Amino acid sequence: MTEILWADPADLQAAWRDGARALREGRAGEALAMFRRITDEGQPTAAVWIGVAMAHRALDDRSAERAALERALALDPRNIHALMISGDSHAATGDAKAATAFYDAVVKLAAMGPVDPALQPEVARAARMRERYAQDYEAHLRGVLDAHGLDGPEGRRMRRAVDLLLGKTSLYLQQPKYFYFPELPNIEWAERGDFPWLDRVEAAADDIRRELLQVLEEDAAFQPYVQAAEGRPNFDNLGLMGNPEWSAFYIWKDGAIVPENAARCPSVVRAMEGVPLCTIPGRTPSVLFSLLRPGAHIPPHHGFTNARYICHLPLIVPGNCAMRVGSETRPWVEGKACVFDDSIEHEAWNRHPDQLRVVLIFDIWRPELSAAERELIGATLQAVDAFGGAPHTGD
Structure with missing residues (x-):
């Protein structure tokens, strides 16, 4: 041993x-x-x-x-x-x-x-x-990929993929709060060039701004964007319900034109001609002036459905104003339209000390949807609204 x-x-x-x-x-x-x-x-x-x-x-x-x-x-x-x-x-x-x-x-x-x-x-x-x-x-990665056109026009999506690979951005997915339509591309900010009809809308920006300035002279014209729903429980997780810091003036609301407001904004009505508005009776489109007061912040949230895009036409944009959709933050530029998927987490702010930020907002169908699919989505949501006999109010 x-x-x-x-x-x-x-x-x-x-x-x-x-x-x-x-x-x-x-x-x-x-x-x-x-x-x-x-x-x-x-x-x-x-x-x-x-x-x-x-x-x-x-x-x-x-x-x-x-x-x-x-x-x-x-x-x-x-x-x-x-x-x-x-x-x-x-x-x-x-x-x-x-x-x-x-x-x-x-x-x-x-x-x-x-x-x-x-x-x-x-x-x-x-x-x-x-x-x-x-x-x-x-x-190392960018040095290799630059030789393959990473910084070129065809490299846009790959640049995002590389940022995700490197951990420089996070992955944000469509998470609509009510209605999800499967198999639509997960796009935060859509390419402006894919919507040539926006040229007509942008061309009307000066006329629309003049009408907006007249509306702004009347303090009571704008109402808080988030309103309590009658006959429903109301939870204000974002602190926005009834809050005038984020206010709206509707030209179309819940799918119907607001005659007295449309009469004050004929340039908006004309600009919407030919726009593929997301049309679901009783629900959409919504076309409105969206106002953020100085210091206002819309916290991160998700929109109603991924079957639509939201369009902004910026009209009054002071400094220190921006919007984040998913992983990318962009400032608004007066007169330059932008398109995004609001079913992806997004937030917005006006950090200017004393000036308003106002954009024209309208919703359009996702272009990937066929006419038959749009009809089916509309029929589905109308059937939802018809159940129980009470009309739908708001998103």
Whole structure:
């Protein structure tokens, strides 16, 4: 029977202390011998394996270093010290992908809970290294893809894909609050060039603005955009119900023209001729001036259905006004129409201290829908409204 020489815990602790001292003093070979006595005894901790790894590093044996680190992480997968050294080991041999994985693990673990104050500088260094490799990775990808036309007109969707791959943007999906139509493309901001009929609408912007300014002279013309629904429970999760900070003046409302308002805005009525308005009796279209008062913010929310697009014709736009749809934020530009899917999370704000922001809003059918599909959607929602005998009011 083999005699056990190092079974005494006191002897093992002495070997650990002697090995750690030798490592600090640059005697890597002696340190390794001391640590090996503990591992051979079959009682190593993650710290001991880390000591073995550091001794092998000092002896320039990367393969043995990583084997020891793997043993340490097998005992303690969340050991920040072992993860950090593993990242450094891979960085030293030029394996950026592996190094990034370990540095990323360090940063994520540190975000989950308290970290030993002595390790905080290493956590900060891991974050810096991760960022450096992220920049190198992005430069590498874009350098390759630029040669394939990434920055050209055909690269628009690929640019978004690359941003998602790099974690520079988040993925936002259609989540209409009421009616979802399957298999429509998930597009945040539609391409303006796909809607040539908007040229006529933009051409009328000056005339529409003159009519708007006349309406604005009457304080009572605008009413809060979000109104309580009669005969229904009302929950105001966004703090907008009855709030005049976001107000509206309707030319069409719930699918019907508002005669007295249309008479005041004949340029709007003419501009809507030939527009593929989303027409569902009792529901849509809605055509309105949407007003945001200074300092107003419409919190993130989702629209009624993905079967339509929302169009904006900006008419009065001071500075510090913008809208985010999904991952992309855009400012409004007076007289330049934009088209977006409001079933994707969106928000808007007017951060100007003392000026209004007003846009003309109207909703159109998604162009991917056939005439038969549009008819079926309309019939479905009318059937919903007819159930129970009470008319629909609002979206």
